[in-house]
Amino acid sequence: MALRVLIPEEKIQARIREMGAQIDRDYPDGTLHLVCILKGACIFLSDLARAIQRDATIEFMGISSYGRGKTTSGEVKVTKDLDTSVEGADVLIVEDIVDSGVTLNYLTHLLQQRRPRSVRIAALLDKPDRRLRPVDVAYVGFQIPDEFVVGYGLDYAEKYRNLRDVCVLEQTP
Numbered sequence: 001m002a003l004r005v006l007i008p009e010e011k012i013q014a015r016i017r018e019m020g021a022q023i024d025r026d027y028p029d030g031t032l033h034l035v036c037i038l039k040g041a042c043i044f045l046s047d048l049a050r051a052i053q054r055d056a057t058i059e060f061m062g063i064s065s066y067g068r069g070k071t072t073s074g075e076v077k078v079t080k081d082l083d084t085s086v087e088g089a090d091v092l093i094v095e096d097i098v099d100s101g102v103t104l105n106y107l108t109h110l111l112q113q114r115r116p117r118s119v120r121i122a123a124l125l126d127k128p129d130r131r132l133r134p135v136d137v138a139y140v141g142f143q144i145p146d147e148f149v150v151g152y153g154l155d156y157a158e159k160y161r162n163l164r165d166v167c168v169l170e171q172t173p
């Protein structure tokens with residue numbers, strides 16, 4: 001297997017600075033509650049959080065999905081829940097990638113039931129061609145084609161998360 005750089009580090013960092021500035025402009029005064037979805041989003045979260053100037057808290061959630069990308073009936077399970085209530089809070093879900101949309105469609109509904117003031121999504125990568133469930137992504141870093149990507153938090157069998165660039169993992173003949 002070979003790696004081909006799809007989005008180099010400099011482009012990722014520049015785009016995240018823009019996203020942080022946009023988020024700062026969009027929200028009313030008050031604390032923003034960043035919810036990082038483990039594990040893939042942890043690298044994006046750490047850069048996005050520092051690109052945001054306003055008060056922000058950081059929380060983590062673990063989600064696992066079965067049959068993702070293959071069927072709309074993909075089952076989603078919370079493996080680690082938030083430690084605090086989000087009632088009345090402005091919540092920004094931070095994800096590395098939106099693929100079928102099954103994970104974020106489920107999660108958005110779940111968090112909305114907890115009566116936050118708002119729930120929005122920030123995703124570094126969006127693969128719109130793969131969507132099976134509707135997801136409203138307020139902040140998208142890059143739309144990408146339907147290729148298998150790794151790096152900058154994204155893995156293949158837990159490998160490559162620590163690459164600085166987003167790369168396509170290509171089968172070598």
Ligand code: PRP
Pocket residue numbers: 037038039040041063064065068069095096097098099100101102103104154155
């Ligand atoms: C990835 C990604 C999203 C989800 C997106 O997580 O971080 O949570 O898949 O896919 P979907 O739109 O088809 O639901 P993954 O399950 O690979 O876990 P990881 O972040 O721990 O690698």
